[in-house]
Amino acid sequence: MTGFYAQLQERLGRETVPLIGFLLLVVVGFALATPQFLTAANFSSMAFQLPALGLLTLAMLVPILSGGLNLAITATANISGLTLAWTLIQFGGAEAGFGAFLLGVVLALAAGGAAGCVMGLVVAYIGAHPILVSLAMMIFLRGLGEFLTRGGDISGFPDFMNTIGHGTLAGIPVPLIIFAVAALVWHVMLKRTRHGFSVYMIGSNIQAAEYSGLHSKRTLTLIYTISGMICAIAGILMAARFNSVRVGHGEALLLVTVLACFLGGIDPFGGFGRVLPVVVALVILQVLSSGLNLLGANQHLSTAVWGLFLIAVMALRFVFARLSEIRRRRE
Amino acid sequence: MRKLLGAAGGLALALGIATAVQADTPTMGVVVKIGGIPWFNAMEEGIKERAGEIGMDAEMIGPTSADPALQVRAIEDLIAKGVDVIGVVPNDEAALEPVLKKAMDQGIKVVAHEGPGLNNVDWNFELASADGFGEAHAKLLAEKIGGPGKYAVFVGSLTVPLHNAWADAAIAWMAENHPEIELVGERYGVAESVDDSRATALDLIAANPDLKGFLAFGSQGPIGAGRAIEERRKGGEIHVLGPFSPGQGQKLLKNDIISGGYMWNPAEAGRVFVTMGKMLVDGEEITEGTEIEGLGVVSPDAATRNIITDNLLEINKDTVDGLAAKGL
Numbered sequence: 001m002t003g004f005y006a007q008l009q010e011r012l013g014r015e016t017v018p019l020i021g022f023l024l025l026v027v028v029g030f031a032l033a034t035p036q037f038l039t040a041a042n043f044s045s046m047a048f049q050l051p052a053l054g055l056l057t058l059a060m061l062v063p064i065l066s067g068g069l070n071l072a073i074t075a076t077a078n079i080s081g082l083t084l085a086w087t088l089i090q091f092g093g094a095e096a097g098f099g100a101f102l103l104g105v106v107l108a109l110a111a112g113g114a115a116g117c118v119m120g121l122v123v124a125y126i127g128a129h130p131i132l133v134s135l136a137m138m139i140f141l142r143g144l145g146e147f148l149t150r151g152g153d154i155s156g157f158p159d160f161m162n163t164i165g166h167g168t169l170a171g172i173p174v175p176l177i178i179f180a181v182a183a184l185v186w187h188v189m190l191k192r193t194r195h196g197f198s199v200y201m202i203g204s205n206i207q208a209a210e211y212s213g214l215h216s217k218r219t220l221t222l223i224y225t226i227s228g229m230i231c232a233i234a235g236i237l238m239a240a241r242f243n244s245v246r247v248g249h250g251e252a253l254l255l256v257t258v259l260a261c262f263l264g265g266i267d268p269f270g271g272f273g274r275v276l277p278v279v280v281a282l283v284i285l286q287v288l289s290s291g292l293n294l295l296g297a298n299q300h301l302s303t304a305v306w307g308l309f310l311i312a313v314m315a316l317r318f319v320f321a322r323l324s325e326i327r328r329r330r331e
Numbered sequence: 332m333r334k335l336l337g338a339a340g341g342l343a344l345a346l347g348i349a350t351a352v353q354a355d356t357p358t359m360g361v362v363v364k365i366g367g368i369p370w371f372n373a374m375e376e377g378i379k380e381r382a383g384e385i386g387m388d389a390e391m392i393g394p395t396s397a398d399p400a401l402q403v404r405a406i407e408d409l410i411a412k413g414v415d416v417i418g419v420v421p422n423d424e425a426a427l428e429p430v431l432k433k434a435m436d437q438g439i440k441v442v443a444h445e446g447p448g449l450n451n452v453d454w455n456f457e458l459a460s461a462d463g464f465g466e467a468h469a470k471l472l473a474e475k476i477g478g479p480g481k482y483a484v485f486v487g488s489l490t491v492p493l494h495n496a497w498a499d500a501a502i503a504w505m506a507e508n509h510p511e512i513e514l515v516g517e518r519y520g521v522a523e524s525v526d527d528s529r530a531t532a533l534d535l536i537a538a539n540p541d542l543k544g545f546l547a548f549g550s551q552g553p554i555g556a557g558r559a560i561e562e563r564r565k566g567g568e569i570h571v572l573g574p575f576s577p578g579q580g581q582k583l584l585k586n587d588i589i590s591g592g593y594m595w596n597p598a599e600a601g602r603v604f605v606t607m608g609k610m611l612v613d614g615e616e617i618t619e620g621t622e623i624e625g626l627g628v629v630s631p632d633a634a635t636r637n638i639i640t641d642n643l644l645e646i647n648k649d650t651v652d653g654l655a656a657k658g659l
Binding site: 162252 | 399
């Protein structure tokens with residue numbers, strides 16, 4: 001039994017197993033509390049809600065792993081969404097063809113990537129703290145967006161975009177497929193590529209990494225560029241889901257992404273953490289929020305529960321770390 | 332262990348029975364712009380009160396910030412919950428269209444408030460029309476001035492469409508019905524700031540000795556203009572009118588510095604949400620001349636799905652205390 005557990009922990013990561021246990025606990029709790037919880041409608045609703053937050057969390061994840069932070073994720077997503085929207089409007093708005101959409105997607109990715117790249121360059125070559133740099137970028141992008149749109153929204157997109165936001169493929173919501181693919185790519189990138197290895201090394205100790213011959217400046221630039229590009233995908237998804245783009249869409253999600261990363265066991269100081277537990281943490285947050293909504297609880301209460309949950313997880317982690325330390329000493 | 336399972340089973344059974352009993356009561360969820368502020372707290376009170384009266388199971392959902400993304404999430408949860416009616420006070424009309432369409436496709440009725448541009452709704456209702464709101468203020472001002480004189484108009488900003496629509500209506504009404512009361516200058520976009528309103532009002536008073544009134548559309552306009560009049564000791568001579576927060580303007584109103592204004596009642600809006608939700612569930616048609624409690628006899632616009640009424644609430648010495656006590 002212990003062998004199996006150890007093996008499971010080995011394969012999924014130390015953080016994942018307790019989180020899955022907690023997820024089951026929450027699901028069972030809500031299932032007992034309301035019969036509406038274990039329904040297809042609720043699961044489909046959660047599956048549609050999760051991906052936008054999930055993609056933004058992936059954008060937050062790698063900068064945190066490298067010991068930084070990216071506060072500009074929602075602003076980058078908005079600016080990328082606006083880029084796509086402008087491209088579509090140039091080609092006739094609702095009548096725009098698929099080619100125009102593809103061009104818009106490429107331009108949106110370029111805009112997101114460019115925003116990220118600038119942040120990366122400043123962090124890497126000037127050595128400014130990522131919090132300052134990304135805060136500045138957030139304010140710049142938001143101001144720019146407000147200036148260009150005058151605070152209004154751009155809407156009226158072609159019908160096929162609705163499929164991206166609300167459609168299903170073989171019964172699975174399209175947004176969820178996009179998120180699952182992105183999460184898989186992130187996992188492979190972090191665990192199987194040279195870039196991923198560099199991210200962990202830089203996050204653990206940037207000086208040591210540099211002396212060992214890692215090109216830390218290039219890696220840092222790449223980290224923020226990729227983060228900007230996944231923001232762009234989140235921006236495109238939000239545009240498809242809301243059928244409109246506006247500066248400020250999804251702003252409330254910014255800090256929730258940080259919460260999801262920490263719940264998922266990402267070390268706040270960088271260097272340690274995996275994608276899978278973060279995904280499980282996202283699911284838990286979604287289940288808590290949807291479940292409390294089904295019960296008709298106050299929205300502020302669900303935010304409070306999220307906070308309590310983070311504190312509880314931190315406390316449990318501390319206790320377990322102490323226990324295993326004591327056990328090791330006895331041995 | 333068996334005891335625990337028994338207890339859990341009993342709980343599940345009890346909940347099952349509870350829901351079976353509730354199944355006949357139509358359910359409704361109203362998603363508002365943001366939770367925890369006095370305006371929507373008052374609306375929630377109205378919703379709960381009315382739901383109790385006519386036998387609906389209604390709740391209000393107030394997101395933690397005024398982000399359309401959170402409203403979309405809340406509406407998706409309501410669809411999953413399988414409510415009969417969804418009510419919404421939109422932050423951003425366009426962002427809600429897809430999710431409201433989803434709701435309507437599943438047979439859920441949708442009622443909106445302050446969302447005249449929404450397409451995927453059964454009905455959108457308003458307690459104040461732009462013209463009616465502007466005219467009511469102009470009428471009240473003409474009454475207070477009671478003779479020839481000059482007046483100035485403040486708006487929140489020259490780019491706020493609603494304020495300017497109110498101002499247009501008020502100025503047009505005044506020009507037609509009381510040509511002896513003249514407008515001074517153009518309108519001034521200062522009414523979102525107490526200081527700007529005060530400074531502009533002081534300048535205007537100095538420049539126009541025969542100035543008799545201010546129409547201030549914008550939450551801070553009446554307060555700022557009121558301060559200027561208080562400083563110049565012109566209370567009762569120059570009249571300040573406009574929509575303002577009762578709690579903030581209570582004292583100025585009592586001291587006759589501000590003469591009054593109109594607003595619409597969020598609690599009443601909450602009651603109308605539930606009333607209309609019930610009517611839609613019962614399949615009652617809303618047509619020209621239908622009487623809806625809280626709205627009166629309505630003349631709905633079937634093309635735009637709008638029901639626009641003028642149910643204004645006057646803010647005066649009698650009503651201000653009650654409104655302020657609710658935190659409005």
